[in-house]
Amino acid sequence: MLRSTAVQVKADTARLRKARGAFFTPDALARYITDWAVRSVEDRVMEPSCGEAAFLLAAVDRLAALAATRTGQAVLPHLDGVELHPESAQAARELLQSAGVEATVTVGDFFTVEPRASYDAVIGNPPYVRYQDFSGENRTRSRQAALRAGVTLTGLASSWAAFTVHAAQFLKPGGRLGLVLPAELLTVNYATDVRRFLMDKFATVDLVVFEERVFPGVLEEVVLLLADGYGQGPTDHCRIYQAQNADDLANTTTPRLWRPIPPGGKWTSSLLTSETLGAYSNLLGSASFTPLETWGDTTLGMVTGNNKYFALSPARVAALGLDASDLLRLSPPGSRHLRGLDFTAAALDELGQDGSAVWLFRPAGEPSDAAWAYIEAGKAQEVDQAYKCRVRRPWWRTPLVRPADLFLTYMNADTPRLSTNKARAHHLNSVHGVYLQPEHRKLGKDLLPLASLSAMTLLGAEIVGRAYGGGMLKLEPKEADALPVPTPAVVEAARAELSAQRPKVARLLSGGQLLAASQIVDDVLLIGELGLPVSEVKALRQGHAELTARRTARGAEAKRLS
Structure with a gap:
C-alpha cells in the first residue's frame, strides 16, 4: 500500500522562490487536479517544475486509493519530476x-528536456516569471520549446505560457493536462x-x-486548467466551474458551457x-451593436520624447x-480632463x-528667435539625446498627428470615455484619437460619446481591455477597435431621445456619477430603442459590476502588498 507522510524540509527563501517564479501550491489545489488527472494505477505521471513534489505526493495518495479497489496486484507507480532548484529537488x-x-526527480531547466509522449498525466504549478524578469537564454529556450509545438509567443509572454505548451508535448494521445495557471490565461x-x-x-x-x-x-x-484528450481535439467550447476558494473545490458550481469566439480570443x-x-x-451578434472601428479609426497620439520640455503652460x-x-x-498630458461628453475650447x-500644459512646442516652419533660444536650451539639457528626439530630424519637431474627432481615454480607473474634441486640440499618446468615417462624422461627434455609456459598452470594455497594476483598465488601439458600441443606425434612430437626455447625462458625469448616467442611456437605447427585457439589462450591469470589482480588488491588494 502506498502512503503519504509529511516530512519537514529546509525552507527556501522567499526572495529566491520569487526570482525563479516558484509559489508552492496549496494542498487542496494539488489534490483536486491530481484526483482529476490520474485515472488508473498504471498511469505514468509527470510534474514539471515540481518544487517539493506537491502534485507527485498527491499522486501517491491517488494511486493508493485506486489500488485499494483492486486485489492481488502490486502497484508500481511511475512518477517523474523536473526541478530547476537542486535543494527543492532533493527535498522532493x-x-x-x-x-x-x-x-525520478531530474535537476534542470524543464525547457531543455526533450518532450517524450509517454505520460498519461502531466500536472503541476508552472513557475510564474513576468516578462520583465524573464530574459536572455531562459526566454530564448522557452520560445523555442513553444515554437516546436507551432505556438509563437511574443516578447511580452511570461514564463507560464511556453511552459503550458511544452508540458502538453509530454502527453500520450488521450492524456490529461492539469495545471494551476495565472488568470492571465483568460485575458x-x-x-x-x-x-x-x-x-x-x-x-x-475545463476551467475552474x-x-x-x-x-x-x-x-x-x-x-485551474483541466484539459483532457490530448491529440483528440479540436473542441469549440469550454466548461466553466466556479469555486469560492481552494477549500471550496468540492462544492464547485454545476459547469456551464462557454464557446470562445474566436478560440484564441480573450476568454x-x-x-x-x-x-x-x-x-x-446576443447583442454582440445582433445588428444593433458593432465594433468601434465601424465608426472610425483609433490611433495613438503624438510622442514627444520629453513632455516636460515640449508641453507648455501659457505662463511658460x-x-x-x-x-x-x-x-x-x-490637450494636456493625461486624461483626467476628459471625463465628460465634450472637450471644448473654453x-x-x-x-x-490653472497652469496645465495646453501648448505644444512645435515650430511648423522657421522657428522664431525665442524658439531658437529654447531649442539651444533643450540641447544644453540633452533633451535632443532622448531616443525619440535622437532618431528624428530635426529633433525638436514632433511628428504631427492631426486633431481627432473624438478622444478616447486608455488608462482608466472606471471605464474608457469618449469625448468630442470640440476644441480641435492635438493630443499626445496619453490618450487615443478616434477619426470618424466621413459618413458617420456628424452623428458620431454629436452622440457617440453619449451612446457609448450603455452597460453593453461598459461591460465590453472590461472584456476587450486589460487590467494593469493599481486596478487600471487599459485599452490599446487594437482593443479599442473591438469595443462594442451601438451601430450608427441605432444611434440615429434614438437621436431625439438621446439629445433630450444629453444635458442630464452631462451633469451626472461632471458629478462623477458614471453609473447613473449609464442607466439613463440604457433606458433610452437598450430598453427604449432595442426593446431589451429589463432582466437582460440588469444582467449586463451586474456583469460590468462584477468584472470591475475583480479588477479594482486586484488594485487594492497591490497597494496593500506594496
Whole structure:
C-alpha cells in the first residue's frame, strides 16, 4: 500500500522562490487536479517544475486509493519530476521516499528536456516569471520549446505560457493536462496562441475560476486548467466551474458551457454568469451593436520624447516669449480632463489658466528667435539625446498627428470615455484619437460619446481591455477597435431621445456619477430603442459590476502588498 507522510524540509527563501517564479501550491489545489488527472494505477505521471513534489505526493495518495479497489496486484507507480532548484529537488526525493515510493526527480531547466509522449498525466504549478524578469537564454529556450509545438509567443509572454505548451508535448494521445495557471490565461493578448493551442489539441478544456485569491499574500489570480484528450481535439467550447476558494473545490458550481469566439480570443467573458453572457453575446451578434472601428479609426497620439520640455503652460510660453507660429493647441498630458461628453475650447482655456500644459512646442516652419533660444536650451539639457528626439530630424519637431474627432481615454480607473474634441486640440499618446468615417462624422461627434455609456459598452470594455497594476483598465488601439458600441443606425434612430437626455447625462458625469448616467442611456437605447427585457439589462450591469470589482480588488491588494 502506498502512503503519504509529511516530512519537514529546509525552507527556501522567499526572495529566491520569487526570482525563479516558484509559489508552492496549496494542498487542496494539488489534490483536486491530481484526483482529476490520474485515472488508473498504471498511469505514468509527470510534474514539471515540481518544487517539493506537491502534485507527485498527491499522486501517491491517488494511486493508493485506486489500488485499494483492486486485489492481488502490486502497484508500481511511475512518477517523474523536473526541478530547476537542486535543494527543492532533493527535498522532493526525500518526501517521496518517505511516502514509500521511488521517483525520478531530474535537476534542470524543464525547457531543455526533450518532450517524450509517454505520460498519461502531466500536472503541476508552472513557475510564474513576468516578462520583465524573464530574459536572455531562459526566454530564448522557452520560445523555442513553444515554437516546436507551432505556438509563437511574443516578447511580452511570461514564463507560464511556453511552459503550458511544452508540458502538453509530454502527453500520450488521450492524456490529461492539469495545471494551476495565472488568470492571465483568460485575458492577455500574448496568450492568444496558447488558448488556440489548447482548443485545437484537446478534446475537452475545463476551467475552474475562483471568487477569492488562493495564494495568500500573492496578488496574481489563478485558474485551474483541466484539459483532457490530448491529440483528440479540436473542441469549440469550454466548461466553466466556479469555486469560492481552494477549500471550496468540492462544492464547485454545476459547469456551464462557454464557446470562445474566436478560440484564441480573450476568454475574459468566461467569468460572466450564464445570464450576463447570454445577454452580451446576443447583442454582440445582433445588428444593433458593432465594433468601434465601424465608426472610425483609433490611433495613438503624438510622442514627444520629453513632455516636460515640449508641453507648455501659457505662463511658460509667455516667459519664453514664444510666437504663435511656434505652438499648437494641445490637450494636456493625461486624461483626467476628459471625463465628460465634450472637450471644448473654453475647457482648454480654463485648464491653461490653472497652469496645465495646453501648448505644444512645435515650430511648423522657421522657428522664431525665442524658439531658437529654447531649442539651444533643450540641447544644453540633452533633451535632443532622448531616443525619440535622437532618431528624428530635426529633433525638436514632433511628428504631427492631426486633431481627432473624438478622444478616447486608455488608462482608466472606471471605464474608457469618449469625448468630442470640440476644441480641435492635438493630443499626445496619453490618450487615443478616434477619426470618424466621413459618413458617420456628424452623428458620431454629436452622440457617440453619449451612446457609448450603455452597460453593453461598459461591460465590453472590461472584456476587450486589460487590467494593469493599481486596478487600471487599459485599452490599446487594437482593443479599442473591438469595443462594442451601438451601430450608427441605432444611434440615429434614438437621436431625439438621446439629445433630450444629453444635458442630464452631462451633469451626472461632471458629478462623477458614471453609473447613473449609464442607466439613463440604457433606458433610452437598450430598453427604449432595442426593446431589451429589463432582466437582460440588469444582467449586463451586474456583469460590468462584477468584472470591475475583480479588477479594482486586484488594485487594492497591490497597494496593500506594496
